[in-house]
Amino acid sequence: MRIVRIDESFSRWNELLQLILSSFAYMNGRINPPSSALSLTLQSLAEKATNEIGYVALEDEDLLGCMFLRPEPECLYLGKLAVAPKAQGKSVGRKLLQLAEAIAKARSLPTLRLDTRIELTDNHTVFAAWGFEKTAEKSHPGFDRVTYIEMRKVLAT
Template structure:
């Protein structure tokens, strides 16, 4: 478990449990719904199968006083860790929760023997196109995938050891 302290508030990060599924769905809806109009349909994270994600053991949640304020989904591939989804409750944004979840991804990647993290975002999520480069991610390509116009990023972790 990881603890982040903000003034009098403590955010903890832990592996997701079955009881988190409904909260994750609601958080994804709240975090992504404003993109629906830009994209022309609900973003993929709003339609994800969170029960399957939790069952697979690939999700971690960030909580503040028992309230889910964010989550991250990490998937192993043959040659990198895929950051499949990261979401922060709009009411908790700007408090470093997203940055801490990205740091967890790096820790997990190194611990699992990966030297690279990859992720993608929707082209219409312009805030992310600025955010990820500030966190060390480099745009690698743009393509249509699953009916979405996506921008792919990667971050090298070479030289980091577990």
């Protein structure tokens, strides 16, 4: 498996969108509000890759996973971490996370940050096993209950 940065030569937007939608599909009907992945379009995905740091994981030419990173003060935000259903449990997510850690360290950012929905307790467990700790409970606009949690991983120096 190799991990490649999404740059101006990337042209597989439809496949990337389908990867994200298929890997997030299990959330449909489980979380409220619905995942922002459902509002992604080919154009908004390309804009995301321009405004953030995107990577895809490939096995030969098969898209197995992706992530988008956004530098913030004191941390690197990890978003849209997606692994194709057929590749889940095969260390794709872990390898993407290792790259995110290396990028954070190279940018002198001491922490990785991510958000995960309150209902997705299996995700909380996986991220905790990867060294993330819950740091906040938050609500989407218009909701009077917690809808997601923030998790952070402090990186070794």
